Amino acid sequence: MPDISAEQVRHLADLARIDLSDDELTSLTAELAQIVDSVAKVSEVATPDVPATSHPIPMTNVFRDDAVVPGLSVEQALSGAPEREGDFFRVAPILGEEA
Amino acid sequence: MAKAELMDYERAIELFEPVLGFEVHVELNTKTKMFCGCANEFGSGANTNTCPTCLGLPGGLPQVNHQAVESSIRLGLALGCGIAESSRFARKNYFYPDTSKNFQTSQYDEPIAHDGEVTVELESGRRVTVLIERAHMEEDAGKLTHLGTTGRIQGAEYSLVDYNRGGVPLVEIVTRMIEGAEADAPEVGKAYVAHIRELVKALGVSNARMEEGNVRCDANVSLRPRGSNVLGTRTETKNVNSLRSVERAVRYEIQRQAAILDAGGTITQETRHWHEDTGTTSAGRPKSDADDYRYFPEPDLVPVAPSREWVEELRATLPEPPAERRARLREAWGFTALEFQDVANGDLLDAVEATVAEGASPAAARKWWTGEISRVANARGATAGELVSPKHVSELVALVENGDLTDRLARQVLEGVIDGEGSPSQVVEARGLKVVSDDGALIAAIDEALAAQPDVLQKIRDGKVQAAGAVIGAVMKAMRGQADAARVRELVLERAAQ
Numbered sequence: 001m002p003d004i005s006a007e008q009v010r011h012l013a014d015l016a017r018i019d020l021s022d023d024e025l026t027s028l029t030a031e032l033a034q035i036v037d038s039v040a041k042v043s044e045v046a047t048p049d050v051p052a053t054s055h056p057i058p059m060t061n062v063f064r065d066d067a068v069v070p071g072l073s074v075e076q077a078l079s080g081a082p083e084r085e086g087d088f089f090r091v092a093p094i095l096g097e098e099a
Numbered sequence: 100m101a102k103a104e105l106m107d108y109e110r111a112i113e114l115f116e117p118v119l120g121f122e123v124h125v126e127l128n129t130k131t132k133m134f135c136g137c138a139n140e141f142g143s144g145a146n147t148n149t150c151p152t153c154l155g156l157p158g159g160l161p162q163v164n165h166q167a168v169e170s171s172i173r174l175g176l177a178l179g180c181g182i183a184e185s186s187r188f189a190r191k192n193y194f195y196p197d198t199s200k201n202f203q204t205s206q207y208d209e210p211i212a213h214d215g216e217v218t219v220e221l222e223s224g225r226r227v228t229v230l231i232e233r234a235h236m237e238e239d240a241g242k243l244t245h246l247g248t249t250g251r252i253q254g255a256e257y258s259l260v261d262y263n264r265g266g267v268p269l270v271e272i273v274t275r276m277i278e279g280a281e282a283d284a285p286e287v288g289k290a291y292v293a294h295i296r297e298l299v300k301a302l303g304v305s306n307a308r309m310e311e312g313n314v315r316c317d318a319n320v321s322l323r324p325r326g327s328n329v330l331g332t333r334t335e336t337k338n339v340n341s342l343r344s345v346e347r348a349v350r351y352e353i354q355r356q357a358a359i360l361d362a363g364g365t366i367t368q369e370t371r372h373w374h375e376d377t378g379t380t381s382a383g384r385p386k387s388d389a390d391d392y393r394y395f396p397e398p399d400l401v402p403v404a405p406s407r408e409w410v411e412e413l414r415a416t417l418p419e420p421p422a423e424r425r426a427r428l429r430e431a432w433g434f435t436a437l438e439f440q441d442v443a444n445g446d447l448l449d450a451v452e453a454t455v456a457e458g459a460s461p462a463a464a465r466k467w468w469t470g471e472i473s474r475v476a477n478a479r480g481a482t483a484g485e486l487v488s489p490k491h492v493s494e495l496v497a498l499v500e501n502g503d504l505t506d507r508l509a510r511q512v513l514e515g516v517i518d519g520e521g522s523p524s525q526v527v528e529a530r531g532l533k534v535v536s537d538d539g540a541l542i543a544a545i546d547e548a549l550a551a552q553p554d555v556l557q558k559i560r561d562g563k564v565q566a567a568g569a570v571i572g573a574v575m576k577a578m579r580g581q582a583d584a585a586r587v588r589e590l591v592l593e594r595a596a597q
């Protein structure tokens with residue numbers, strides 16, 4: 001299992017737009033390495049003849065009918081918005097990533 | 100923004116071979132979103148169609164829309180693709196306010212459809228085969244409105260988010276590299292997107308309105324120097340949302356990249372934004388860390404494993420391929436290329452076909468749909484097909500052909516039909532618009548008009564037949580237009596001779 005480097009954690013934090021202090025970076029790097037080690041134990045029992053799976057239960061084709069179900073009211077939807085304007089969520093612009 | 104240098108297009112093609120690739124996103128017209136029961140509607144009030152699942156709130160649990168899977172499989176089949184025995188969803192992680200989930204549910208290593216091909220025909224008659232790498236299911240993102248001085252993100256002070264579109268089902272169709280298009284490259288792009296649009300419309304899986312974003316195109320362009328077999332660096336121009344823009348954007352990128360390469364520069368691998376107003380592209384973000392999406396299988400959804408029986412059932416529902424249908428209809432209707440183009444470009448094939456099926460002649464059906472009905476539709480900002488039914492148009496055509504209505508009266512009747520006053524015969528009845536075909540009534544009016552204009556009568560008698568126009572005009576006015584002008588003319592000449 002490859003070690004987790006501080007550089008990798010910094011990169012992940014950048015992707016997730018999380019600003020980390022140097023102290024946080026050091027402690028998170030150690031914690032993440034531990035987590036990865038624990039998860040890696042699974043590999044010990046997963047021999048090449050065990051197919052990769054993303055689900056514990058072998059199940060396929062679980063579908064929903066195409067019928068409208070009432071959702072949230074505008075007020076409910078916006079109740080957790082850090083900022084709103086009219087019925088919109090209001091957010092800071094993120095430069096360089098025009099969608 | 101510095102204006103980019105552009106090389107003359109012909110020169111660019113002499114020096115470089117353009118290599119293309121397209122990613123087309125098709126919004127499906129299901130009633131609900133891809134993974135939740137929120138309505139899939141365009142134009143509702145902001146944030147009125149959301150729930151914990153599409154907002155990514157705690158407790159939300161996605162469930163796959165059966166209809167969306169069915170539409171995706173049919174689209175895959177129509178693209179000539181194989182349908183995967185087992186297909187799964189994946190999370191595409193990114194952090195941007197157009198999704199509040201912080202990931203887009205998409206497909207990565209196991210798309211629903213793979214390896215197809217479509218053949219598009221250019222105006223010159225040249226046919227180009229475009230290979231399809233894959234078509235996968237995913238969800239749309241919310242809509243951002245950037246507020247500030249420019250309306251673009253550069254200079255925006257803040258952005259507003261509407262999540263109604265977040266979670267709407269999409270199929271993303273990815274082509275393989277398209278080589279050999281040569282100078283036709285821009286037209287190949289346009290014809291390919293037009294083909295997809297026509298296909299999804301014929302399948303009925305999307306509203307296919309590009310102006311509403313139902314079909315959106317990202318165009319990849321790179322240039323390979325003549326004599327080299329090394330691919331150039333590509334750019335990806337995002338959200339090119341009209342057929343004409345696809346053509347313009349590809350042409351622009353070829354000219355821009357050629358100028359840079361010819362001057363010894365290098366192309367940056369990046370996404371570029373298309374600006375409809377100026378017909379130019381500008382640099383977006385470079386392809387780099389931001390494309391590190393850390394895909395992983397979606398743990399909340401189980402695989403989609405379409406049985407072969409289901410796939411074959413769906414294959415049996417595929418409509419006639421649009422290109423074959425066009426060839427068949429043109430032949431059957433006996434239109435010239437130009438006449439047929441008029442109908443096809445106006446999206447009126449269905450309307451004309453249905454009107455002919457109701458008994459109208461193809462020529463008359465074409466004349467009404469591309470003429471008066473389209474004109475009224477334009478004036479009212481509607482589409483022709485929603486104004487009037489083919490049955491009513493056919494009835495109108497019959498009334499004209501039987502001599503019950505003149506063209507002018509028929510246009511008034513059409514207006515009544517469009518305004519919901521009933522069928523053409525009902526409008527004729529209610530508005531009293533029938534042609535006066537009673538010669539007695541016409542003769543009385545003619546005699547009166549001739550008596551009122553003795554000088555005209557004399558001229559006609561002297562052989563100046565064109566002078567009859569003044570009398571015909573007076574009679575038509577007296578009949579409030581409800582007479583057949585040709586018949587009136589005949590009768591005027593008859594009466595004048597007596």
Ligand SMILES: [Zn+2]
Nearest residue numbers: 135137150153
């Ligand atoms: Zn929802």
